[in-house]
Amino acid sequence: MSGTAQASNGPAEERGTAPASTAVPDRATAALVQRRTVRVLMSAQVVAGIGIGSTLSSGALLVGRLSGSEVAAGFATTSATLGAALLGIPLAALSRSRGRRVGLGCGWLIATAGTLLVLLGAALGRAEPVLAGTLLLGAGTAANLQSRYAAADLADDGNRARALSLVVWSTTVGSVIGPNLSGPGESVAHALGLPGESGTFLFSAVAFLGGWALIWFRLRPDPLHLAAALARAESGHTGDGATAGISATPAPARFTTRTADALRHVRASPAALLGLLSLVLGHAVMVSVMTMTPVHLAHHGAALSVVGFTVSLHIAGMYALSPLIGKLADRIGRVRVILAGQAVYLGAAVLAGTAGAAHWATVTGLFLLGLGWSCVTIAGSTLLTESLATEQRSEVQGLADTLMNLAGALGGALAGTAVALIGYGGLNAAAAVLVLPVIVLALAPRARTER
Structure with a gap:
């Protein structure tokens, strides 16, 4: 495609007004998009990862306090893991049909809803809503894991593993910072009349929303759709034979x-x-x-x-x-x-x-x-x-x-x-x-x- 077509597409993506069909760039332009994609994914992992790290132990402690049962407390971690397993395939399918931006963004939004459900359970003094909330928190884990694949969508053979590893590495920040928010979270929770163990979920809600905002507003153009369009163009399958662009949106699967x-x-x-x-x-x-x-x-x-x-x-x-x-x-x-x-x-x-x-x-x-x-x-x-x-x-x-x-x-x-x-x-x-x-x-x- 022409340089004019490429240039006109970029600013529209930056403004968040991407067209339904994304024009196919050459490999050099795709490399520029790839570098931007990795930076955005790393930023989102750092921000939203804080939310995951801060809930690792707090959920079990909160369920244990509300239920009075150590057995029930163990269900909190199991519930989060099960949620990640249940939501992994639907979120991936959503990414295929609507793009990484929608798939990953929905994961962080569902995790946000999970934190709100946990806080509701804490306010009511009931363990059941907390367990339901930790199930939805699994969407955050699923989005966290699938972000590494998004980093590889546009990467070439020589740096695909490195791009993926950078997104994995950025999770370190949240893993370190998150667990240390228990003290400040307890103070905030007490000020709001909530159990101290629930305070970290307030921080998690903010972190998950921050991760969603970075993905939703900055992950443009969508790397998975762009990679699909580029692969089709390079293989010669251009649909109606147009040379100026190609639809980058795959058909949804059943x-x-x-x-x-x-x-x-x-x-x-x-x-x-x-x-x-x-x-x-x-x-x-x-x-x-x-x-x-x-x-x-x-x-x-x-x-x-x-x-x-x-x-x-x-x-x-x-x-x-x-x-x-x-x-x-x-x-x-x-x-x-x-x-x-x-x-x-x-x-x-x-x-x-x-x-x-x-x-x-x-x-x-x-x-x-x-x-x-x-x-x-x-x-x-x-x-x-x-x-x-x-x-x-x-x-x-x-x-x-x-x-x-x-x-x-x-x-x-x-x-x-x-x-x-x-x-x-x-x-x-x-x-x-x-x-x-x-x-x-x-x-x-x-x-x-x-x-």
């Missing part, structure tokens, strides 16, 4: 066929299957071991400061080194980094599983557990994305996140029983077994083709 279609696309690509399997099993390994590590440390006399330091170091392993891992995945390949992640998982299981009362070994093992998760999540997500056609990606990505959350919920739920039956060392050994299918598939000749 809800009943989305999951079946996604599974069919994955089965057709060994590389996509490897990416999906590494994400799901890797998340199960991480959540199951992490869930019981604080209990293990406390059982061996660790102070709360040691437990807190271990969790912080684990989170640092998950996010802090993401840009370096993304660069590595772009340089040496996605499959090699997935295999490196499995090796790190095995090292973590050996260290933590044989640590006993040696706190340093448990702490080191948990850092490696987070690092392994980072390798698998970045390389696996990148491999899954680039192994599929553009129009297939959003449903499969939503399915991947849904299965990740379900696997994490199942792993966390079974971890306590596993420790009771076979001990913390046995739990780590069982988690290590989950690494083996990924290694076998990664070393299979067909799956080693990354595109």
Whole structure:
């Protein structure tokens, strides 16, 4: 298309008056849009991530206080994980039919509604609305996860993993700041006559709305639609033969066929299957071991400061080194980094599983557990994305996140029983077994083709 057409499209997008059909740019213009997209996604992750981080423990504490039951308190985390699993595919389908801006934006708006429902339950002194609210908060987790895929929509082969990793890395800020809002939140809640544990949800509501505003007003042009239009133009499918532009909006898919279609696309690509399997099993390994590590440390006399330091170091392993891992995945390949992640998982299981009362070994093992998760999540997500056609990606990505959350919920739920039956060392050994299918598939000749 002409330079005039390109230039006229940009300001309209900046003003928020994007036309229904987005003109296809050349690759150079797409690269400029990609850089802007990554900056917007990182900003939204920082702002909205604070909301996710501030609700990690507050929901369980609030439900426990209102219900008087420790069992009910545990349902808060399970409810949020289940919400993320249930909403992952619908939000991904919405992204495919209406664009990332609508899909991600709706995720943050639903999470905002969840915080308001939690606050209503706190005001009424009832745990049921709080649990319903935490279910809706899962939409925030789903949007958080799907943001990494949005960063890869317009990226080229040489920097796709790095772009994805930058969005993952930006989550670090919210993970650090969010939990530290409990004190100020308690003061605000008491001033409003609410239980102290509900105060952080006020901050979360503001953070989620901030994330929505950044996505809604700044994520223009939409990266997924632009990538679809660019792929169609480069393959020569221009619909009516127009050369000045092409409709960038894919046709919506029927809800009943989305999951079946996604599974069919994955089965057709060994590389996509490897990416999906590494994400799901890797998340199960991480959540199951992490869930019981604080209990293990406390059982061996660790102070709360040691437990807190271990969790912080684990989170640092998950996010802090993401840009370096993304660069590595772009340089040496996605499959090699997935295999490196499995090796790190095995090292973590050996260290933590044989640590006993040696706190340093448990702490080191948990850092490696987070690092392994980072390798698998970045390389696996990148491999899954680039192994599929553009129009297939959003449903499969939503399915991947849904299965990740379900696997994490199942792993966390079974971890306590596993420790009771076979001990913390046995739990780590069982988690290590989950690494083996990924290694076998990664070393299979067909799956080693990354595109």
